[in-house]
Amino acid sequence: MQRAKFLDKLKSGYLRKWWLVILVSLVLLSFGALVAVFFSQWVQFFIGHEITLRQGSQTFKWWRQPPIEPLMKIYIYNVTNADEFLIDGAKPIVQELGPYVYRQEWERVNVEFHDNATVTFQQRKVFYFDAEASAGDEEDMVVVPNIPMLSATSQSKHAARFLRLAMASIMDILKIKPFVEVSVSQLLWGYEDPLLKLAKDVVSKDQKLPYEEFGLFYGKNGTSNDILTVFTGKGDITRYGLIDRFNGKTHLPHYKTESCNRLNGSDGSLFPPNITPNTTLYVWDKDMCRLLPLHFQKEVVTNGDVLGYRFSPPENVFYDPEHNPENDCFCPQGPPCAPNGLFNVSACQYDSPIMLSFPHFYQADPELLKMVDGISPPEKEKHQLFIDVQPQMGTTLRATARVQINLAVSQVVDIKQVATFPDIIFPILWFEDVISGLPGEVTDLLHLATNAPAVAKSALSFGLFVIGGVLLVISVFCLIRNSNRQETLTLESSTHYVNKPPNPRPPRNLIPPFPNGTPKKEPVDVLNPGFVADSNEMS
Ligand SMILES: *[C@@H]1O[C@H](CO)[C@@H](O)[C@H](O)[C@H]1NC(C)=O
Ligand SMILES: *[C@@H]1O[C@H](CO)[C@@H](O)[C@H](O)[C@H]1NC(C)=O
Ligand SMILES: *[C@@H]1O[C@H](CO)[C@@H](O)[C@H](O)[C@H]1NC(C)=O
Ligand SMILES: *[C@@H]1O[C@H](CO)[C@@H](O)[C@H](O)[C@H]1NC(C)=O
Ligand SMILES: *[C@@H]1O[C@H](CO)[C@@H](O)[C@H](O)[C@H]1NC(C)=O
Ligand SMILES: *[C@@H]1O[C@H](CO)[C@@H](O)[C@H](O)[C@H]1NC(C)=O
Secondary structure (H helix, E strand, C coil), X not given: CXXXXXXXXXXXXXXXXXXXXXXXXXXXXXXXXXXXXXXXXXXXXXXXXXXXXXXXXXXXXXXXXXCCCCEEEEEEEEECCHHHHHHHCCCCEEEEEEEEEEEEEEEEEEEEECXXXXXXXXXXXXXXXXXXXXXXXXXXXXXXXXXXXXXXXXXXXXXXXXXXXXXXXXXXXXXXXXXXXXXXXXXXXXXXXXXXXXHHHHCCCCCCCCCCEECCCCCCCEEEEEEEEEECCCCCHHHCXXXXXXXXXXXXXXXXXXXXXXXXXXXXXXXXXXXXXXXXXXXXXXXXXXXXXXXXXXXXXXXXXXXEEEEECCCCCCCCCCXXXXXXXXXXXXXXXXXXXXXXXXXXXXXXXXXXXXXXXXXXXXXXXXXXXXXXXXXXXXXXXXXXXXCCCCEEEEEEEEEEEEEEECCCCCCHHHCCCCCEEEEEEEEEEEECCCCHHXXXXXXXXXXXXXXXXXXXXXXHHHHHHHHHHHHHXXXXXXXXCHHHCCHHHHHCCCXXXXXXXXXHHHCCCCCCCCCCHHHHHHHCHHHHHHXXXXX
16 A cells, blocks of 8 residues: 555656656766866867868968068178278177068968868068168168178188189179178168179079079068978868978978978968977978977967967077087088087078078077177077967967078188188078067957867856756755655645645755755755745645
8 A cells, every 4th residue: 555655656746857857967967077078179179170271261361361460670780890800800890780670461372272181372471661660771781791702702612722713813803802781671682793693694504593683581572482281280180280391392302311301390370289388399491491399488478368388499409419419410511510509501592601590699609609799698588589379279379580690601711802701600680570469350269269168168067067966966865855754655645735834844954954054055945946845845
């Protein structure tokens, strides 16, 4: 009789409701657990999908026409005692001029997607002189080493003596001197050089020098001839933004080993996402002539309050093989190799003895600074190269690429014009390519994309856990309570819900008292008034 009543009771709508609530709360709890465990992975997957370069996507639009205002600031070392240096062997004195500031417009043109998750393009950069931001005029006259001439003489060092003598007489006739006085604009964008003109006329077409003008940024204003192929990230997000090919080649030809010839770094705009402080980023640039590794420095806040990681080259990036054995393969002809802190890019510069360093010989042999007067000691804030990236998405938020161009001159006694020119590393200029920040529309999105997942994850898992937990506690409690009372249940009590006097006990007491007033107590009262009412009627 009682058993049948109990079964009745279990089948009754009232108890079925509580089983259902238990089920729902368990489902909520398991969703909460799933969210807690897998949410970050889902977000990563989602981000990976969203940032992939593909026709029509927002990322692609911003990639093709970056909504940024890059500035190039150039500082030129004007030689003020060229004659004393040549005649009396005085120490060269330079005067740092600038900045000469150019606004740039960047665009990727001739963009073409391929089936194998790559995209080819050409980089277009247009430079406009910004007189207001500059500390001088483009037409300022400066005195700098004659790079074409000194390249030619330095290269002839190991040639036959009669060639050097011939070279000396040609230079005599053409009145070529070891220093030239040119305008800033000529030095950067090109001037007709008699030696290059001669070389072009005399030397056969397949020989090296393709220009008759010389300028340190000659041919860089406009669309580059070089074709880059980068990975879109489709299928393999770990290669997102990395260079696959440069003019169809996957490697440089210049160095001893495969690893030094690699060019599978980023072009500096996008990096594979999920960057941690342990990640090494790689940037490749044609003029750098090698992959540049970047290590984590610190966390920074960029504009729009977007958190970024600052990456910079490690201190030993340009150390000589003695101090950094990894650089051995960059010195195929050595030893001797370039001095500590200089990188020999001669192989990428038509064999001109050009050496790159950081400005003011930052992170280089301090002796280099002593070879010339007038260069202040390097300072990290002013002379370090850095890139600030958004770690989850790999977007570059801010960047300052700083490089100094130096000429490594060798003494060649048979050429009288340069006979007094000692072996020296002559600094020519340094420049910084500055991307000071992304526009608001991009940072707003980045801000949202980086903060929203964390907030959503906490809110969602917390919400699911709390609601699921509370429901579970309530329903289990209710079931237990009712099973304990099964003996005392009467038919009346299970069927006659109405016309009972209200239970005098305060509803709060239905829940076992929490000793320290745990917060769980509150939600129960608030969340389930129905529970209270039903129980009252039950008694
Ligand atoms: C550069 O130095 C030369 C002297 O060697 C001087 O005549 C010239 O005015 C200097 N240029 C600038 C822009 O100061
Ligand atoms: C991808 O396809 C393009 C065009 O078909 C080709 O030039 C390139 O070599 C391919 N890249 C890879 C990694 O297979
Ligand atoms: C670069 O080229 C554009 C035209 O394409 C021209 O307006 C601009 O003055 C050039 N910049 C320099 C620095 O020569
Ligand atoms: C570049 O390619 C090499 C193999 O050729 C690989 O080991 C390395 O991880 C790649 N670098 C990057 C940044 O993906
Ligand atoms: C970074 O590397 C260190 C030591 O190599 C390790 O202890 C740490 O867990 C790593 N951190 C991450 C985020 O991978
Ligand atoms: C710089 O590199 C070129 C070509 O690789 C080489 O001929 C020259 O000797 C190097 N110079 C130094 C100082 O290592």
